[in-house]
Amino acid sequence: MSGSTPPATTGRILSGIQPTGNLHLGNYLGAIRNWVALQKDFECLFCIVDLHAITVWQDPADLTRSTREVAAGMIAAGIDPAANALFVQSHVPAHSQLAWVFNCVARLGWLNRMTQFKDKAGKNREAASAGLYVYPNLMAADILVYKATHVPVGEDQKQHLELARDIAQKFNNDYGVELFPLPEPVIRGPGTRVMSLRDGSKKMSKSDPSEFSRLNMTDDADAIAGKVRKATTDPNPLPDSVAGLEGRVEAANLLNIYAALTDQTLEQAVAEQAGQQFSQFKAKLTETAVAVLGPINAEMKRLMGDPAEIDQVLKRGADKANAIARPVLQEVYKTIGFLPSA
Ligand code: AMP
Ligand code: TRP
Secondary structure, X not given: OOOOOOOOOOOEEEEEEOOOOOOEHHHHHHHHHHHHHHOOOOEEEEEEOHHHHOOOOOOHHHHHHHHHHHHHHHHHHOXXXXXXXXEEHHHOOHHHHHHHHHHOOOOHHHHHOOHHHHHHHOOOHHHOOHHHHHHHHHHHHHHHOOOOOEEXXXXXHHHHHHHHHHHHXXXXXXXXXXXXXXXXXXXXXXXXXXXXXXXXXXXXXXXXXXXXXXXXXXXXXXXXXXXXXXXOOOOOOOOOOHHHHOOOHHHHHHHHHHHHHXXXXXXXXXXXXXXXXXXXXXXXXXXXXXHHHHHHHHHHHHHHOOHHHHHHHHHHHHHHHHHHHHHHHHHXXXXXXXXXXX
């Protein structure tokens, strides 16, 4: 399985994002920015996955606020909610209903291989929620309840996509049907894996306790400048070839970010910055990040000033999503042999 671009005439795109904590540069470069590009050519569904969020503890008030904030972030970044379905997972019951079916299709052995569960559960696996364990089955349901064919995600979600394909394939085989397509990941560009600003070997993540590890979409120019200034580096000037980044994870990460923000390949960014000291390069990176994130940040603030409007947008999105998901769930129930409800 490799990342691919969907055929121009067919295909339906679905992707999801968790409403937990702040949206960061990894979410923007690895996910949202690609969604904005894809919406021009495809029918797209964008889901704020609150059911996934509660696989680990969420403070209720924070969850409500984050759900609206993610919606605002997506709209501010350029997602058009009129042309696509932008909605909240818990507003479309068919996700949970299909997830139960998939709990009965997926094998324990498959789930045991999931590296995200191992990472998130940590050492004390006994204390992890059952929801965290079956998280990938719900994700498969998010995708397949729309018969989505392409799923734009960051590199970290590739294994979950493979599981969704295995579930679709097993369901089709078990029941002798061609009900589900095998969804393809769409993984591309230099922003597919943005690393922590403090430690270039760790993914930039909402759950990192250090605020200095990430640039948030809500950060203003001062915050961005401060975080880039503090970003971990090494003592050498920047190399003149990608090969020269070998063993220099922090330099590689900052150049990757710069390449993604300026729409260049890593090779082009390295050539442009060859021989620079980190101090000069960091000033350039700050200027670039502020230019990209500044307008998004301002629009997010404006949208967050009118929560009722955000809720209306999400309701319209859920109406569109429900209209597609309900008949697919009915088709699944019929295939399984459930007695039709009167
Ligand atoms: P999450 O924040 O885990 O809900 O992720 C939402 C989307 O952002 C998914 O498509 C992820 O693959 C993507 N994503 C999250 N963190 C990163 C990162 N550090 N680099 C690139 N993409 C990321
Ligand atoms: N698991 C994804 C993440 O953590 C979020 C997600 C949930 C998702 N459902 C999805 C992504 C469906 C793509 C499609 O990033």
